[in-house]
Amino acid sequence: MLREDGQTGDYGPIVIMFISLIRNTGVKRLAFAILIFLLIGSILNIAVAWGCVLWSPLSSPGVLADYPEYRAGVSGLPDDHAIMTARSSGFGIARFTFTWHVPAESHAIWHIRAGWPCEALAGQIDVEGEIAGALVTPRWLEGMVDKPERRPLPITPLAGGFAINTGLWALLLALLILGPGRVKRFNRKRSDRCIACGYDLSGAAHARCPECGGLVHADGVTVSSKSPDHSPVE
Ligand SMILES: [Zn+2]
Numbered sequence: 001m002l003r004e005d006g007q008t009g010d011y012g013p014i015v016i017m018f019i020s021l022i023r024n025t026g027v028k029r030l031a032f033a034i035l036i037f038l039l040i041g042s043i044l045n046i047a048v049a050w051g052c053v054l055w056s057p058l059s060s061p062g063v064l065a066d067y068p069e070y071r072a073g074v075s076g077l078p079d080d081h082a083i084m085t086a087r088s089s090g091f092g093i094a095r096f097t098f099t100w101h102v103p104a105e106s107h108a109i110w111h112i113r114a115g116w117p118c119e120a121l122a123g124q125i126d127v128e129g130e131i132a133g134a135l136v137t138p139r140w141l142e143g144m145v146d147k148p149e150r151r152p153l154p155i156t157p158l159a160g161g162f163a164i165n166t167g168l169w170a171l172l173l174a175l176l177i178l179g180p181g182r183v184k185r186f187n188r189k190r191s192d193r194c195i196a197c198g199y200d201l202s203g204a205a206h207a208r209c210p211e212c213g214g215l216v217h218a219d220g221v222t223v224s225s226k227s228p229d230h231s232p233v234e
Contacts, residue, residue, distance in 0.1 A: 017183065037174050042166040046120075048116050049114040052091055053151050056090035056091040058089065071098075073111075073122065076124075077100070086099075092114055093114040096111040110127075115161055117164075118162075120162040122157075123155055133156035135152060135153040137153060197212040
């Protein structure tokens with residue numbers, strides 16, 4: 001918890017966590033930890049995007065109109081036909097329906113973008129079932145998804161959104177795993193208390209914490225709680 005006197009009020013928990021991480025961890029270990037968190041963050045990012053694709057309900061498509069800006073990045077759209085686009089969206093997913101007519105038949109492509117909070121992955125499927133930049137939803141999963149139409153799982157990363165989401169999910173994960181303990185120890189150290197047990201060490205110099213027997217180092221109150229010796233030293 002942050003102290004109520006406002007001394008640490010300027011620091012967000014994130015800043016406290018990183019100050020503490022850099023002080024207590026080597027640069028190599030820190031880089032490795034960041035890499036691992038980013039890796040898990042990217043997996044979370046993909047899982048969230050696919051979850052949005054599979055389970056988010058889509059609004060009914062809007063009015064068909066020609067939106068040239070939506071054409072970018074969609075393959076298989078003929079330039080010489082008038083193409084009408086409709087957009088439907090749900091939580092973390094947007095679907096664009098492109099339709100155009102050739103003599104005797106009409107064609108349609110669904111282009112799906114998904115991810116939260118940013119759109120991170122894209123994929124498309126045409127009505128005949130040809131899929132580009134996407135995976136077909138596996139059959140065992142399709143049974144768990146109650147939806148009237150096929151939704152391919154997009155696998156083409158959208159660079160900006162993918163990076164932002166991965167960073168955010170990694171940061172959230174790091175805060176959940178490392179945050180509470182780091183913030184607690186940081187605040188105990190600042191307020192002259194034993195890092196291991198919270199005992200108030202102010203007022204006199206201690207070689208060991210009188211409460212838990214942890215070693216008190218010269219740089220403040222860095223305490224090893226794993227001390228076998230519990231005799232207090234004044
Ligand atoms: Zn202690």
